Amino acid sequence: MxxxxxxxxxxxxxxxxxxxxxxxxxxxxxxxxxxxxxxxxxxxxxxxxxxxxxxxxxxxxxxxxxxxxxxxxxxxxxxxxxxxxxxxxxxxxxxxxxxxxxxxxxxxxxxxxxxxxxxxxxxxxxxxxxxxxxxxxxxxxxxxxxxxxxxxxxxxxxxxxxxxxxxxxEGLWPDFSAPTGSRRGAPRVGDGAIRIDADDRVAYVSPNAESALRRLGIDGELVGKRLMDVVPPALGPGVEPDETLAPVLSGRTAWRTEVEGARVSVNFRSVPLRDRSGRLGAVLLCRDVTELRRRDLELVSKDATVREIHHRVKNNLQTVSALLRLQARRMTTDEARHGLEQAMRRVATIAMVHETLSQGFSQNVDFDELIERQFRLAAEVAAPEQSVRTRIIGEFGELPTRLATPLALVINELVTNAVEHGLAGRTGTVTLEASRVPDEEGAGQLLEVVVSDDGAGMGAAVIEESGVGAFRRADVGEGLGMQIVRTLVAGELGGSIHWSPRQGGGTEVTVRARLDDQPGP
Incomplete structure (x- = not known):
């Protein structure tokens, strides 16, 4: 409230x-x-x-x-x-x-x-x-x-x-027209304060403000001087002061600016003082933000490095996928060709996640944008000779990057399985549905993903896999894709997976993944 x-x-x-x-x-x-x-x-x-x-x-x-x-x-x-x-x-x-x-x-x-x-x-x-x-x-x-x-x-x-x-x-402060900035390093009174009189001259300089100005190369007595007469020359030859510097250093505008000297950055904020009769001067707050800016630069450099790493990993994975495709074309047996094509699709899925990560600074991934293309591509590649429709219901939202790759692989395997086995040789629809539900304790959230098809179905069998039990050895008739899905759901997603008949015919697979940082069941 x-x-x-x-x-x-x-x-x-x-x-x-x-x-x-x-x-x-x-x-x-x-x-x-x-x-x-x-x-x-x-x-x-x-x-x-x-x-x-x-x-x-x-x-x-x-x-x-x-x-x-x-x-x-x-x-x-x-x-x-x-x-x-x-x-x-x-x-x-x-x-x-x-x-x-x-x-x-x-x-x-x-x-x-x-x-x-x-x-x-x-x-x-x-x-x-x-x-x-x-x-x-x-x-x-x-x-x-x-x-x-x-x-x-x-x-x-x-x-x-x-x-x-x-x-x-008198309703004169705060002023609606005074801009506010969110950049780190906003100066406060304890960082350093300078009192400017009505003639724009320095009336008082606090010890911390004097130290900040000295780092800029400004030394000596400042009382009685105008800051615009001493600050710009201290920045060095060839340095063009920002256009906001003059109104801030004179205390005439409620603004913030930052000056950069030789390896030194100082932030200034002007707070004009006045009454109904006219201007009284200003309080000028200043702060040495050199270390803050150095850390900001380091963070930007690290972000750029991480993005470049994701970009290079994506390129390498695409190269691996291309090599698998070339090798698949040279296979003389259908089983070997099919196995290499599946490996190619899995590598391409991981590459797509790294491509998304290389385009942003956030620790989270807009999974809807990522999975929409991947979902339709997986259905088309699994059965290029069939007419398979795809439908997406709900939204994934932003997901932590640690979940993006395993979840994309799980969806890719389930869609491929639905097309190759559920819709084998027939026309049909594969649906991907996403929603968020509370966990059993009500202390966190689970991401619920349902992949369903309107194909032949799986009969009356119901398979429930979760936790350590998901790592059991494969049953008769279960392929590598089933093992991959079980391992990723239980290990990387910390959730559960459930196969069941779909109402109206077909099969639906429900995957639940933990969205918090707690370890899985």
Whole structure:
């Protein structure tokens, strides 16, 4: 359930209000770290809607407590609430000030008393106002500090946090137009922070930020300078800065960019600060992401290597298949030719799986795309002189790569057997059906695959194979294909296989394979 559910239920607010709160909570770690305090989002437990007008000007009921919707702790200092506050009620002594702040829509600063977890903490109440309506309350809880000298870093950070809180109170932050990126290495306050004034000049550089800039080759006093005057020259001759660099380093755009020097990469994020009167400057967060980018490059290289290996294996298997085909043509007996042709089809099936794996980075395989062509090809090759129809029901979905090869081989053998024996010399249909079912314990999923034909059938015989029993010696009349299927189902797929008469005539074979990583039965 979304934390904004209480707002949705009251009927006073719209989708834009919910989304704005989601953006705020998605980025409020920034304020928590700058303020060195816990942030708590709360909403009245008993809310009186705005008499059906839908203008969002409802009020907390008199004496109503406030329930916590979300909670975040600082990474730069100690927490006030050691237990998660979500779902809890705010301390009773805060009920009156919280209601007053909701109604007045103004920021309030107070100290919480009593014996609760927030005892002795300084509490700042920030009404989150948008379009003249209070959506929720944001409270900043900072622990009591006695006998400790306040550092310049703390002063600068708290001033930036206060600016962002005022922007949140006025509905100016977060900004819907600010882009968000998912690339690894997003800088946080603890990675390094730079305070930019309204004239785009550096007012303060944290020690971690100074270290990151020094790795870029920027040394010396930076206070009073513009970063655009020192960062691009440090990148070296011939390096063209990204077009997003200037607006980020000046703090005028809520954006992220990355600069690369000599074997060094630094990520920058700009958080502009402003109020109703104008621009106040910005907080610039930076992080040395050199090792992250090196690992990303290694992962890309490994992925490319794995894909190339699959591609080469596919080529080698296709060569083996071609050699088997040539050898089959030179055979003088039908039995030998048929055996080599079967071996050729099995090798070609494995090659097709490796071809699919060579075309993607995922650990899973889109098995529907893989098996559709293989299914029809297996039916055509097994009996080129017959008219055999094929039908696919259901979807396999994405399967782990460890299941792709054995399952493709099993289906290939079952389809070949259905055409050669079930539909021997006649026209008919082979159907492939896939579905997912819970296992007997209900703790995981099984893939159920049914291959059926409307041919001669197998009489009243029913064969059930699963587990270790599937490795028994072949019965009279059972060929290599049957042995291959049993071995793969029990060993590689960790499942079971069941032959039975098909209703309406013919035979159906049901294979169940485990989809989790647990060992088979």
């Amino acid at each position: 979304a934390f904004t559910e209480p707002l949705r239920n009251c009927g006073d607010f719209g989708p834009g209000d919910y989304e704005w709160l989601h953006l705020l909570v998605g980025d409020w770690q920034l304020i928590s770290d700058l303020a060195f305090g816990d942030l708590v989002l709360s909403f009245p437990a008993d809310y009186i809607p705005s008499a059906g007008s839908g203008n969002g000007r409802g009020m907390p009921a008199p004496g109503s407590p406030f329930r916590v919707l979300a909670h975040v702790r600082p990474a730069t200092g100690p927490t006030v609430f050691h237990q998660d506050m979500v779902g809890e009620l705010m301390p009773e002594e805060l009920t009156g000030p919280l209601r007053a702040a909701w109604v007045g829509r103004r920021i309030e600063l107070l100290r919480a008393g009593g014996d609760g977890p927030a005892t002795g903490a300084q509490v700042k109440i920030v009404p989150l106002v948008r379009n003249g309506r209070t959506l929720a309350l944001l409270t900043v809880h900072t622990g009591r500090r006695s006998g400790q000298v306040t550092s310049l870093q703390e002063v600068v950070y708290r001033e930036a946090a206060d600016a962002l809180l005022r922007m949140a109170n």
